[in-house]
Amino acid sequence: MxxxxxxxxxxxxxxxxxxxxxxxxxxxxxxxxxxxxxxxxxxxxxxxxxxxxxxxxxxxxxxxxxxxxxxxxxxxxxxxxxxxxxxxxxxxxxxLQILKTIKKPSICLINARSGRSYIGVYDDENIILKDTILKNEEVIEYINNHPDYDVCGDLKYLNLNGKTNDxxxxxxxxxxxxxxxxxxxxxxxxxxx
Amino acid sequence: MEKKITLILQNEEDTINLGRLVAKYVYPNLVITLTGDLGAGKTTFVKGLALGLNIKEKVLSPTFNILKCYFNKPLNLYHIDAYRLEDANKDIGLEEFIDGDGVCAIEWPMYIDEYIPTNRLEINLTHLNNNKREALISSNIDKLNDLFEALKG
CATH class of the missing domain: 3.30.420.40 (ATPase, nucleotide binding domain)
Structure with a gap:
């Protein structure tokens, strides 16, 4: 099957x-x-x-x-x-979760338009930050505060290089x-x- | 810097030509708001804009549909009429078109103002008499300086 x-x-x-x-x-x-x-x-x-x-x-x-x-x-x-x-x-x-890197804490992002992003932070099946919507400035701050996390998604809208996972x-x-x-x-x- | 110009449009053809001229200066993500009474020429302006973008499809008012998409290379045109969204659920995904990959023309923008960036090209049309209209065009977008130079000339 x-x-x-x-x-x-x-x-x-x-x-x-x-x-x-x-x-x-x-x-x-x-x-x-x-x-x-x-x-x-x-x-x-x-x-x-x-x-x-x-x-x-x-x-x-x-x-x-x-x-x-x-x-x-x-x-x-x-x-x-x-x-x-x-x-x-x-x-x-x-x-968001399906964008993450396997075995690594990941900040997963999708463009929500009008200066905002959908964000969810995951460590495999564990939720670090539940899916929500944030202003892009807040997202950048979150990323800067978590330098050891992967940042995943198509992030051209933030002028960032996001990681693309399967x-x-x-x-x-x-x-x-x-x-x-x-x-x-x-x-x-x-x-x- | 805020730019402003008032033009007199003698007839429908002038409104179309204004649209054609604006089309030369538009770019992805630009929002054009169109205000004015019924029959002031808002949809006529969009017809001219579409012609200028080389869109072959006929432009009709999206009052019923709310949104019409004209997929076109190199630039898509999205035409929104928010008239029916007054006191209605506005959360219908319009931001994907307003902050999207094409130029977005919005009639009755006051009904969805929270979705429209403050950086925009505003066109207000007033019906003077018979065929004559007055167009008040303003914007605070620096990228559009050339458009305003062209409008003066």
Whole structure:
């Protein structure tokens, strides 16, 4: 049985298939504002080229925010419909935690626009700072106060070089700590409400 | 420094041409706020802006849609009409377009003011008579100095 991994919570489109924690195949590229038209098409392509039947998927892993307001709901909607139709569970992740470096405390950041960032600080499965939204000045101060932490994410908006880690690998490693839910019990996390 | 200029637009074509001229000076992330009564020419200005950006798609008012995206190279155009957001839930992800990768033109900006940076290009249109309009254009963005030079000429 297979794990299906989806992510459109930010500017990227990501679909991967894993079995026993090994990544079998993946499609991953920048698709800002285009994920809704591409995701189901790419998903179909990925399943077909690996000769995987939908019925052989037994769990879905995906980040549920924070991130792009529309982007979060694209992959989540697809995941919910799959989970409902196939009667399988969804493993919901923080979009921030899956950016972290394995075995190192990591400050994970996503651009929240208007001079703010989504921030979460993680040491593997342990939460050091719960996902929240901060002004960019506060984020810079936090980074400066924690020089031994990795800073992860696409940080061009802060003029910083963020570390890029493999989100799929992170999700597979963290899966054991996440409580799976059925499609009716998963809510997107926007952090702006 | 605050720059300000008042122009008289004799007809619809003048409003379109103002949009075309502004298009030469826009850049990613720039916000243009458009104020003025119904029929003052806000959407007409955006039509000119789109023409200047070489967008082939027809520009229609996004009063119903709230946001229309014109994906275009080298610059995307986002057209927001916040008219229907007065006293409504405004938390609908507009900041991804306002602080985004394109130029963003916003009609009825007062209804989503908390999402709009103070550094902006403001255009206020007033209907004078028949076809005639007055455009009050102002901005505190230094990058737009050349635009204001061009508007004077």
């Amino acid at each position: 297979y794990d299906l991994i989806l992510d459109s919570s930010n500017s990227e489109l990501l679909i991967a298939i894993a079995k026993d924690n090994n990544i079998i195949d993946r499609i991953e590229y920048e698709a800002w504002q285009r994920q809704s038209e591409l995701m189901t098409f790419e998903l179909d392509k990925l399943l077909k080229r690996n000769n995987i039947d939908k019925k052989d998927i037994d769990s879905i892993l995906l980040p549920i925010g924070p991130g792009s307001y529309t982007g979060i709901r694209i992959s989540l909607t697809i995941a919910k419909i799959f989970a409902y139709a196939l009667n399988i569970k969804i493993y919901p992740f923080s979009s 989100k799929v690998l992170n999700m597979l490693t963290l899966k054991q700590y996440i409580k799976p839910l059925d499609s009716f019990h998963i809510k997107p996390v926007y952090l702006k409400d």
